[in-house]
Amino acid sequence: xxxxxxxxxxxxxxxxxxxxxxxxxxxxxxxxxxxxxxxxxxxxxxxxxxxxxxxxxxxxxxxxxxxxxxxxxxxxxxxxxxxxxxxxxxxxxxxxxxxxxxxxxxxxxxxxxxxxxxxxxxxxxxxxxxxxxxxxxxxxxxxxxxxxxxxxxxxxxxxxxxxxxxxxxxxxxxxxxxxxxxxxxxxxxxxxxxxxxxxxxxxxxxxxxxxxxxxxxxxxxxxxxxxxxxxxxxxxxxxxxxxxxxxxxxxxxxxxxxxxxxxxxxxxxxxxxxxxxxxxxxxxx
Numbered sequence: 001x002x003x004x005x006x007x008x009x010x011x012x013x014x015x016x017x018x019x020x021x022x023x024x025x026x027x028x029x030x031x032x033x034x035x036x037x038x039x040x041x042x043x044x045x046x047x048x049x050x051x052x053x054x055x056x057x058x059x060x061x062x063x064x065x066x067x068x069x070x071x072x073x074x075x076x077x078x079x080x081x082x083x084x085x086x087x088x089x090x091x092x093x094x095x096x097x098x099x100x101x102x103x104x105x106x107x108x109x110x111x112x113x114x115x116x117x118x119x120x121x122x123x124x125x126x127x128x129x130x131x132x133x134x135x136x137x138x139x140x141x142x143x144x145x146x147x148x149x150x151x152x153x154x155x156x157x158x159x160x161x162x163x164x165x166x167x168x169x170x171x172x173x174x175x176x177x178x179x180x181x182x183x184x185x186x187x188x189x190x191x192x193x194x195x196x197x198x199x200x201x202x203x204x205x206x207x208x209x210x211x212x213x214x215x216x217x218x219x220x221x222x223x224x225x226x227x228x229x230x231x232x233x234x235x236x237x238x239x240x241x242x243x244x245x246x247x248x249x250x251x252x253x254x255x256x257x258x259x260x261x262x263x264x265x266x267x268x269x270x271x272x273x274x275x276x277x278x279x280x281x282x283x284x285x
Contacts, residue, residue, distance in 0.1 A: 014275040030249060039253040077139045077168055080130065081109040084148030084174075087192065088114075091147060091256050098262040099269075106137060112153070119149075119191045119201050123157040130157070130166050141168045143269055147256045148226070151175030152195065152205075155216075159240075161203055164213040169272045171217045171265055173255040174224050177235045178202060182195045182228040197232070209239040216242040217268045219261055226252045243268075 108240030151172030
C-alpha cells in the first residue's frame with residue numbers, strides 16, 4: 001500500500017474497464033486482498049468492540065519528580081479521536097498506540113451514542129467535549145481524527161458551529177464529505193439519510209465558510225466500498241484549507257488501522273506543529 005498526495009479522482013472500475021479491459025483480473029485480485037483485509041479487521045474489531053463501549057477513564061497526569069528524565073512530547077495540542085457509524089472508540093486501539101509512541105502530548109478517544117440520529121446534535125455534544133478537554137488540559141485547541149461519520153460530525157462542528165476556534169487540524173478517514181449513495185436500504189436510519197448527497201446537512205456543509213481557521217486533511221481510499229462515488233471522501237470546498245490524500249489497496253475498515261495511514265496522520269500533525277511553531281494559542285499567521 002502507498003499513501004500519495006492529491007491525484008486525479010476516478011472510479012478504478014470504470015477507468016480500467018474503459019482503458020485496460022485486459023487488466024481487470026489484476027484489479028480483482030487487489031480488490032479481493034482489500035476485502036480479505038477488511039474482513040480480518042472486522043473479526044478482530046468484533047472481539048475488541050466490548051472494550052470500547054464506555055467512555056475512557058481519564059487518569060490525572062502523574063507528577064514527575066525533580067531530576068527525572070522526561071520523554072519528549074509533541075508540542076502540539078491534544079489529539080481527539082472520533083469513531084464512525086455504529087462503532088466505538090475501540091476502533092482506534094492501534095492508531096492511538098502509534099500516536100502515543102510518536103510522542104503525542106495527549107490522545108483521547110470519545111464515544112457518541114449508537115442511538116444518535118442527528119449529525120447536528122452529535123456535533124453540538126462533541127463541541128462540549130472539546131471545551132471540556134481544552135479546560136482540563138489547559139490547551140486552547142485540539143487536533144481531531146475522525147473516521148467515516150466521525151469526520152462528518154467533527155466537520156459540522158468546525159464549519160457550522162464555530163469549532164474552528166478550537167480545532168487546529170481535522171483529519172478525516174473515509175468520510176462522505178459530499179454524501180454517499182451506498183446501501184440505499186439503510187435509509188430507514190435518519191443519520192444515514194443525512195449522509196446522502198443532497199441532504200440538508202450536506203448542503204449546509206457546502207455553504208460558504210469564509211475565514212475558517214481549521215486545516216483539513218482527508219484520507220480517501222480507491223477501494224472504499226462505502227464511498228459511492230469514491231471521490232465523496234475528498235473534501236472540496238473553496239473556503240477551506242483542505243488537502244486530500246489518496247490511499248491505495250485497502251478498504252474502509254482498514255483506514256484507522258493500517259500503519260501507513262497512521263504514518264500519514266503523524267506527518268500531518270507534525271506539519272501543523274512545524275507551521276505553527278512553539279506557540280499554542282489562537283494566533284493565525
